[in-house]
Amino acid sequence: MRQHVYEAARDAAQKVRTYLPSRRRTERAGLVVVGALSVVVLVFLVLDFLRAYPPFGSLREQFLVVGEWMDFYLGTRVFRYGFMWHSIATGVLIGVVAPLVGVFVVHKEMALIGETLAHTAFAGVAVGLLLTGFVAVLPTTGGALLLAALVVSVLGAVGLQWLTERASTYGDVPIAVVLSGSFAVGTILISYGRDRMAVAIDIEDYLFGSAAVVPSEGAYMMAVLAVAVVAVVVHSYKPLLYVTFDEQAARVAGFGVRRYNTLLIVLTAVVVVGAMQVLGVILVAAMLVVPVAAASQVSLSFRETVYLSVLFGQVAVLGGYAFAVAWSLPPGGSIVVTAIAIYVVAILVTDRSVTALSAS
Amino acid sequence: MVTDEGRAPAVELDSVSFSYGDTPAVRDASLTLDCGDFLGLVGPNGSGKTTLLRIMLGLLEPDEGEARLFGERAVSNDENAGRVGYVSQKSSDRGGTMPVTVRETVTMGRFSEAGRRLSDDDRRAVADALERVGIEDLADRRLSALSGGQRQRAYIARALASEADLLALDEPATGVDAESRDAFYGLLDELNDEGMTVVLIEHDIGVVTEHADTVACINVDMYYHGETEDFDADEVLAEAYGETAKMLHHDHSHGHSHG
8 A cells, every 4th residue: 555655656756757857957057057157257357357448348338238228127226337247246256166166175074174264364364454554565455455365365275284284183173273363363463454554445344245345356366266266176076076085095096185185275265265255254164065065965976966066056146146135135144044045945855855765 | 907926916014113103003014915815904903904004005104114015115106006996994984975976986996187088998997897896776876875885895896997906995894784794705705716906904803714815913013924724813813912802702703603
């Protein structure tokens, strides 16, 4: 009797499934959309960067005209502004690269590394503030600060790697030391600088993130970083997967495990600095971790985990932006909350399918 | 995978020692493993078995002495790449959580350098390896959905796909039920008969005496290394394990129907 019920249910499910597009095809389609979206925002950033030159400037104007139409149909006041596109472009690119790197970070059990490197980057912003304020060689722009953050964060990543290899404690102790230590250094530097010069930039924007402050240099930098990160991950996918899955076996198989560990941590630092602009220091790790956690919950293979992480990450970014625009909320928080909502749904869905599986 | 006389031994340890800080893990151990042999490595917990295995594979550099793998100094680099398949205890852990399929796991055995695309040869090698260990119908399942025994077979298949000549296993049957354990060791025997050199760390002495050609018994120092037939388990173990040994061995002969 029970057997019959299950069989009937299975047949029904199968019938429904034939009407729906296959799982694989849906994912493919989603990835194509994400890819197209990334290309669109990259094109805008290139046009924006080259706008001083005649053909690019007018093309950029055309782009913003399309944005005006979008605003008209959506009833928003967003897409007609170039500075909003800086922010949107940065968000879209974060949605691609953060989960892409996060897949490896999470499954290497290094989820807190992102958080740590974000704090290192914060110290980097502080260093940048001091440099631009005192030396006055560099212009005090967001771009210079981000460059300083990038350098300090990458140095922090390499230092953290060095420390983890030598410290004779549990793996997460050096992480805790570097996390709080770099934040301490950052606060000291900032208050030191504040007493001695006018700090033109709102530190809160770096702590909590802001959609409005993404400077054009920040967006250009994100574009370059995103292209580089995607290229590196695609090129090194196999060794990264092997090292993530089974470090010892990868070493025996002749892979330079240390090299790939360093590569991964540097990639993380790079992504964190790019993502910090929108998400803020405190929330940046969420984009590395939460979409990946959701994807790992429902995926059947590692490759699918990669695809779904990027898809979920993108949905979180776009959804979060939509909420942020609609209700004037901070984008960082809305993006993270959207990602967590996806994660909860993923858990609920798999919970049901696990019981269904065990019943059959 | 064909053994011929006159070729360098698969593993040679020449009085190697290794210590973690001031604690010696392995002291003055020497051992030779010819190609095509099946070595069982036994010893109590924390006796340095895993350390010794990792020295053999070039994952650890001995403080003193020398380790040679296929006649070359054992360092894990491109030189020996693909000749050794290693199933560590840790790899078995990770397989329980990470979302990878059986096929993806086995395909890792074909990974060489970054950026190289998989060829038809690679895919064929993976399919053959899956079939050889008898899990071809589980290929698209998540590794975490497999039983312990099936998962170990996937790791063996990964080594087979990489065309390894030496298979190194660190307590592979932990948490595997008795029936699949027997089948698993049967598979190891078959592979060994086909010419695969095997090093097996195993706490179950019965398994080692049944399947291995040679036995090495260590507890920091090497207590025995030689043919399995000449291995007087009771005597050597009493010596190597001290008083706790009898209990352990005793325990085992009750829990397991010595077959």
